[in-house]
Amino acid sequence: MATAPLIERDFLEKLERMTIRWRKSFQGLVGGHNRSRFPGAGQEFFDHRHFHHGDDLRAVNWRAYLRLEKLFLKLFQVEPRVPVRLLLDTSESMATGASSKFDYARRLAAALCYIGLVRLDSIVVHPFAASLGDPFLSTGGRHRLAPTVEFLSQLSPGGRTSYLNVSKEFITRYAQRGVAIVLSDFLDDAGCERPLQYLADFGHELLLLQVWAEEDREPPWEGELELVDAETGARLEMAFGPAARENYVRSFDAFSRSLQELAARTGGRYVGLPTSMPIEEAVFGPLVRMKAIE
Amino acid sequence: MFFLNFSLAEFAAFFGAVSAVTVALYLLDRSRRRQVVATLRFWAASDRPPEMRRRKKIQQPWSLLLQLAGMLLLLVALGQLRWGSPERATRDHVLILDTSAWMAARTAGGTLLDEAKRDAAAYLRAVPAKDRVMLVRADALATPATRFESSRKTVEEALRASRAGASALNIEQALDFARQVQRLEGRLAGEVVFVGAGRISESESPSLAAIPNLRVLPTAAVPENCGLRKIGLRRTPDDPLRWEILVTVRNYGTRPRTLPVGLYFGNAVIGSAMVPLKPGEERSAAFSYRTKAGGWLEARIEAEDALAEDNRAVLELPAPRLLRVLVYSAEPDLLRPLFAGNPLVEAVYRPPAAFDPAARADIFVLDRFSPPAAPEGGTVWIEPPLASSPVRVRSVTKNVRLTRWTSEHELGAGLHSQGLRLDEAEVYSAAPGDIAVAECETGPIILARPGRFKTVVFGFHPVRSPLRYELTTPLVFANVLRWMEPGIFRRWELSGGSAGTVTLALDKAVPQEEIRVVTDHDRPLPFTVQGNVVRFFAGAPQTVRVNTREHEYVYSLTLPEVAEAVWEPPRQAKRGIPPAAAGGPASRDIWQALALAGALVLVIEWLLFGRGRFGSARLRLFPWRTAETGAPARRKAS
16 A cells, blocks of 8 residues: 655645754854855855965966966855754654654654755754664755655654653764754653753754644543553553643643743754644744744 | 323333433443553643542532433433323324124114214213314224314214124224324323124134223124025036035024025025024025026025125026037047037037038037138147148157156146057157147157147047047047136136135145136235135125136125124223213423423533543644644744
8 A cells, every 4th residue: 555655746846945044153164044254165156366376276267367367266155064963753652642743753854854955955864762863864955855755754653762862872973063953742751851951052053843742732531541651651540630631731831831941042943833733834834933944 | 290101110110221321321431541642741740639639430420410310301201291180181082983794783773883873972072172083993994984083073974974894893903903093193092992782703802901991882782683694606516507505594693593595596486495593503505406597596584684784695697608619520429429428518510521611619629631721719630631730740650659648737637548559640740839748659649739729639540549448538538628628617616705804725725826816897806825725805795706727716795794703892991981071271291391401401411511521523623722722832932
């Protein structure tokens, strides 16, 4: 039986004009999306200067030499090459709910990768749960989307989440600071705020994309419930009613607020995305408004 | 206040069952459900209120009580609770008027039916004005004369128009019908009132113990009556012109009588007998009469009694029809014995030279002779000339041995003789559809061909051959004549009897497709066949013919069906005309209000407690609720 495509062609066409944005300037890199003040290897013309011995002869402006009989060297603008890393939560909790958060996150990840591919950026996709999984480098232009989609399609949810382990491994593996896009429900019993703070303190710019199912935020059930944690298998028996639901929603919103505050405090950004919101609306709505892409 | 549909015990049982189901569903709905969730951290935070910590079987007692109250109100509405006294409720009565044949019996004040009508009218005056009454005329069938009417005038008109029928009363069917119409009407059932003499068949034993609302208004007079029960006629087997007549009479009264029974044909007395009868006794008188003519046969009881309709019966005797056989033979004396033995056959012998193509006969016999033109009728060819044989001759064989008779066909029925030898015989080639009646080793030597004019060809002369000394020869000819003209040889019986259900026992079982039951207007009548017994019902006096292949039974059902026994009503049945009902306000239906109240209570319960149970459905139905309330983070993010 043929499965539905992860991302539709019409949607891809709309993503052609988008770019992933970041705010920080990273040490040793020409960062951000401001025009670079430094000449170097690039595609776009920047300036001329006099030729000095040892310069690359290929950059000599030979037309100017024929006219003026002087050697001028063409200078090019340095392209920004800030590393973009996408952390995709593949823990068991992403598979709960009537509409799968995991599928939603995969589709969003594919959309972001395509945006990066169009702009000739390289995005490293890292699945994670209890630890960091094997990375996949999405690069090479828009025609290289298929391997990325295939990689995302082959992922399956499972395991517990450990943000602490993931943060440690991430910092150890990538000394070069960059943009860290975290696509997750951020549900870790040990807490995700502190590990995320570590990442930010290390110098990464955080883009936190919180995905939740409707029943994650406002459970529809009522009465006597026996609740089982999808990741730990822990059980809780309780009577759930309107008052308890109110408390639940309040707790969930407080958690979302804490993630938002963390992002704001560290110079990053936060976007909350319910799975009921279509991907297209999520990309062109909250993500654009937060200037995560434009 | 009282229930129209339920008794109190039935209501209690229903409510108990509904309550049990409701409580069970309630507990099931609120039983602990297992749910896999992404995390328990928010659940643990929500589990704060102390009243939610303890698991209770009934968490929402008001919800359960409202559900039970709703069910109670709906059930009460279903039971059609009425406001007022049951005695004041309008009821539906069924008035069964006996219109059986016996009700035509004369009494001092008219007929029994007149007396019953007076009783029925008195009952109508006695029932409350708002009650509705249905009049049912009951004889062998229960026929409603009116619907449930509150207009007494309509019922009285139907009462006046009622006439005595021809069949006997079927009391069980009438009472069943009354109970059913009361049940189907769905209102408060009143009385089932039977008015009449209640004479039923001796074979009928109604089981009426379970009619609590039965009232009987019996007719007081018990008239003396004797009557004809049935007349049976049939031709004697040895003389087709002689009729055997059997007249059966019965004494329905309480005194012994000696009945003068007279038999008339064409208004001339052909027989009479004095039949002594004890009360309830039935006897038959046998007569015999020979006639060639057709006409009307009348049996008569020469005495006056209460019911004149069963004192006289008239039947039509048909003139016997003979089979006309025209034999063209040069040696008629050879063939004469074959036809002379059958009284139904009228054979005429002529030489071949006198052949007349315009001559009329049922069957032509051509003895070693081929006419210039084929005769207009069934033909028996005996040794036809080879050149003009109606069937192709394959060969002429000498010293033929007859090997086989087609005894499964009626032409060979009863023929089993084997090894007969013939000096010479023509052997024929059978065409498709031909019947080989007798065969030798090389082919058929007697062949029959069906068609508009049936044909039988003998390849040898049955009387000039050694076969003349065999019993086979007359049997073959008898079979041939019966096959060619079955109507003439059909056995014929005539019965005079009464309308109603007729049971006829045939000599042997006959397939249903071979039986026809028709009225004198040739209209088919429904019938059933069980083994060799045929049953049909004639609701009105008429003549009914039952035809099989070999028999014809004619029923002249002109006598009224007078039942022999008197029905004994159950002891608990009320008798006589009730006292006139006092006027007063009738009870009122309140089930509509109760049904509305029940629905309202259930809607309130759902609004208060039920909506939350469908949270997921609501989320899907109203997605904007999530968009508005679901993401404080999103609001801030935007």
